[in-house]
Amino acid sequence: MDFKNRDIISINDFSKEELLHILKAARQMEQKPNGSLLRGKLLAALFFEPSTRTRLSFISAMEQLGGKVIGFSTASVTSIQKGESLWDTIKMTSRYSDVIVIRNPLEGSARLAAEAADVPVINGGDGSNQHPTQTMLDLYTIQKAKGKLENLHIGFVGDLKYGRTVHSLAMAMSHFSPTLYFIAPDELQMPESYLDELFQKRVKYFKTSDLGRFSKELDVLYVTRIQKERFPDPVEYGKFKGIYRVDMEFLKNVKKDMKIMHALPRVDEIDKSVDATEHAAYFEQAANGIPIRKALLSLVLGKLK
Ligand code: CP
Numbered sequence: 360m361d362f363k364n365r366d367i368i369s370i371n372d373f374s375k376e377e378l379l380h381i382l383k384a385a386r387q388m389e390q391k392p393n394g395s396l397l398r399g400k401l402l403a404a405l406f407f408e409p410s411t412r413t414r415l416s417f418i419s420a421m422e423q424l425g426g427k428v429i430g431f432s433t434a435s436v437t438s439i440q441k442g443e444s445l446w447d448t449i450k451m452t453s454r455y456s457d458v459i460v461i462r463n464p465l466e467g468s469a470r471l472a473a474e475a476a477d478v479p480v481i482n483g484g485d486g487s488n489q490h491p492t493q494t495m496l497d498l499y500t501i502q503k504a505k506g507k508l509e510n511l512h513i514g515f516v517g518d519l520k521y522g523r524t525v526h527s528l529a530m531a532m533s534h535f536s537p538t539l540y541f542i543a544p545d546e547l548q549m550p551e552s553y554l555d556e557l558f559q560k561r562v563k564y565f566k567t568s569d570l571g572r573f574s575k576e577l578d579v580l581y582v583t584r585i586q587k588e589r590f591p592d593p594v595e596y597g598k599f600k601g602i603y604r605v606d607m608e609f610l611k612n613v614k615k616d617m618k619i620m621h622a623l624p625r626v627d628e629i630d631k632s633v634d635a636t637e638h639a640a641y642f643e644q645a646a647n648g649i650p651i652r653k654a655l656l657s658l659v660l661g662k663l664k
Pocket residue numbers: 409410411412413414484493622623624
């Protein structure tokens with residue numbers, strides 16, 4: 360399978376076979392580290408929005424493979440401030456680097472960047488739309504934790520309207536015959552467009568606002584933060600802040616091997632006491648960003664098949 364020069368913009372651009380190939384490449388990165396695979400290659404990390412995990416794990420992955428990184432972590436230090444367009448910014452940076460990772464609040468910005476660039480572009484998150492590398496590391500985490508991806512019962516709780524990680528993971532899981540449970544108040548439920556797509560793909564799903572309703576069914580519970588920055592009105596955000604909390608009481612009614620995932624950062628939706636339990640998979644999940652991003656960088660730069 361050849362990923363050389365491929366853009367990574369949406370999880371929907373990848374077949375089941377391609378996703379499984381990427382997970383296999385990530386396992387290879389973990390088992391046989393190669394500190395010089397990307398020597399001589401340069402990553403441009405262009406972050407127009409805050410990030411801890413995505414930005415730092417891309418930098419770490421690139422440097423661990425012998426490559427180098429340029430970039431910025433806020434638009435305020437760039438010539439965007441002087442009125443330069445995103446298109447021109449990308450056009451220029453693609454001349455300075457071999458691969459670009461971009462995070463930008465505008466939906467569709469990564470696709471636009473890929474059109475402007477002469478090098479592969481990786482979407483590090485475009486608004487509420489897509490975060491495909493997060494989804495790939497989520498799949499990798501589920502596969503490692505559960506030993507499979509097929510026929511799992513997966514719950515998603517919290518802000519399913521604005522949560523791009525939920526949108527992408529639900530679509531990716533549709534390849535693997537899951538049963539999905541969308542747990543959110545009506546106002547923050549999974550958008551109809553995604554539900555329609557799941558229906559077309561014959562994926563079984565349930566909707567509820569009650570966190571406890573399906574707790575005994577779940578193999579994985581994917582918890583999300585209420586995305587304050589995406590709410591047009593702060594009063595609306597205030598209505599939903601703190602609405603769900605996964606704590607020791609909740610864990611009394613779940614399967615012994617049920618795993619809790621969260622893309623992080625968390626605010627108050629998972630109590631700290633949960634961290635020490637066998638259910639907590641979220642820090643391991645964040646660590647899995649390194650092998651996945653090493654694999655993706657190596658694949659699009661043509662250093663791995
Ligand atoms: N999971 C994730 O995207 O985290 P950051 O926003 O810190 O990159």
